């Protein structure tokens with residue numbers, strides 16, 4: 076890599092020191108490869124991002140855009156010779172407009188900070204991935220992140236009204252709108268939502284806000300089996316209940332979380348559902364949910380109105396992955412199936428775990444049919460690693476067969492790039508490649524991500 080070209084970028088170059096660049100070698104995924112960038116760029120303005128990309132195009136550098144690096148699919152990992160373009164210096168909330176109910180933010184803003192800033196003005200930015208305390212809005216947009224509120228409020232893309240994007244050649248483009256309505260031209264905004272850093276670098280985001288919701292009531296239901304809990308989920312989904320959260324954790328996950336956070340969960344609980352409602356009649360909504368859980372064979376159902384207790388339970392759920400990480404090496408899946416078929420998915424996962432002799436922790440956003448089966452294995456043991464990869468493939472394949480998708484929220488990344496063509500038809504794949512080559516003809520942005528390079 077030409078050092079003079081790097082020098083041209085001046086203060087936008089954070090470091091070329093291996094001690095620093097090594098921290099940008101991978102995201103939070105596993106088995107997706109890791110490679111240290113030659114340099115980390117950290118531009119502090121749109122003009123600086125454009126300058127970085129102009130030089131990158133001229134020099135033929137591969138560029139990996141990066142937010143917090145909390146991704147779970149290897150979408151922020153590079154390979155070979157490349158630079159990382161970190162958004163951490165683009166971290167201001169430019170404006171919050173309570174009349175239009177929008178906020179304009181830079182991509183490096185941490186999602187939880189945006190939520191807190193708008194909450195201080197009586198407003199609500201719903202998307203709440205488990206990583207809300209550290210992932211960035213830019214990363215959330217690029218992965219179309221979900222979270223626990225999606226069952227009622229939708230995913231990140233449902234709140235993105237407009238973007239400013241720097242294309243691979245350094246041209247700056249605005250998409251979308253700041254008005255309540257607007258239909259001019261193609262919906263380019265949502266072309267970039269979920270594009271995983273392959274079409275451009277997002278430098279500004281206009282998001283839609285809602286009025287602050289009511290404090291939620293929380294229901295906890297425990298079950299003798301994961302299948303019973305799945306039956307309850309399917310029954311709740313079938314009624315169209317307006318719950319604002321519907322999460323599931325299995326025995327393995329509950330025990331791991333309990334060891335980490337000492338929640339005092341009843342030992343031996345096979346599965347738990349966490350349900351919230353923030354409707355005006357939350358008590359009525361949860362009374363219906365309680366009946367459905369009882370009908371599905373719940374051992375115990377309790378409704379609480381203590382917001383602190385509700386928040387603690389949410390925190391426990393957010394600890395699912397960090398807790399499972401302590402059990403060994405892990406491979407996390409992110410399949411999403413029609414809610415009516417969740418029981419079939421659960422039974423398949425249990426069967427795969429038994430066949431392969433593996434522990435698979437199951438948790439996820441059950442209300443959306445989005446499950447995170449987490450295969451625990453020993454990477455030092457080739458048999459265990461092979462079994463884990465087989466289990467992962469079988470679960471992903473089965474989700475497709477159930478009419479589901481390979482990824483509900485984490486994205487394709489490097490982890491599932493060979494799977495995209497199994498979900499999309501040939502024409503859709505061809506359109507994907509055409510869009511990519513129209514916007515980034517030299518394939519410099521995040522190469523090897525999303526598509527199988529083969």
Ligand SMILES: Cc1cc2nc3c(=O)[nH]c(=O)nc-3n(C[C@H](O)[C@H](O)[C@H](O)COP(=O)(O)OP(=O)(O)OC[C@H]3O[C@@H](n4cnc5c(N)ncnc54)[C@H](O)[C@@H]3O)c2cc1C
Pocket residue numbers: 102103139140141142143144145146147150151162182203204205206209210211212213214215216217218219220221222223270271272273275276277278393396397484485521524
């Ligand atoms: C404990 C834990 C819990 C999680 N829970 C959830 C969850 O509930 N729901 C969920 O959806 N995800 C979850 N995640 C995954 C992850 O946090 C999300 O994918 C998040 O959106 C990534 O944001 P980031 O800022 O870390 O992006 P990164 O990991 O840095 O990047 C992700 C992708 O976005 C691209 N990108 C980043 N910024 C930009 C930009 N400005 N312009 C263009 N491309 C860009 C990168 O190139 C990469 O392709 C979780 C992760 C962890 C570790």
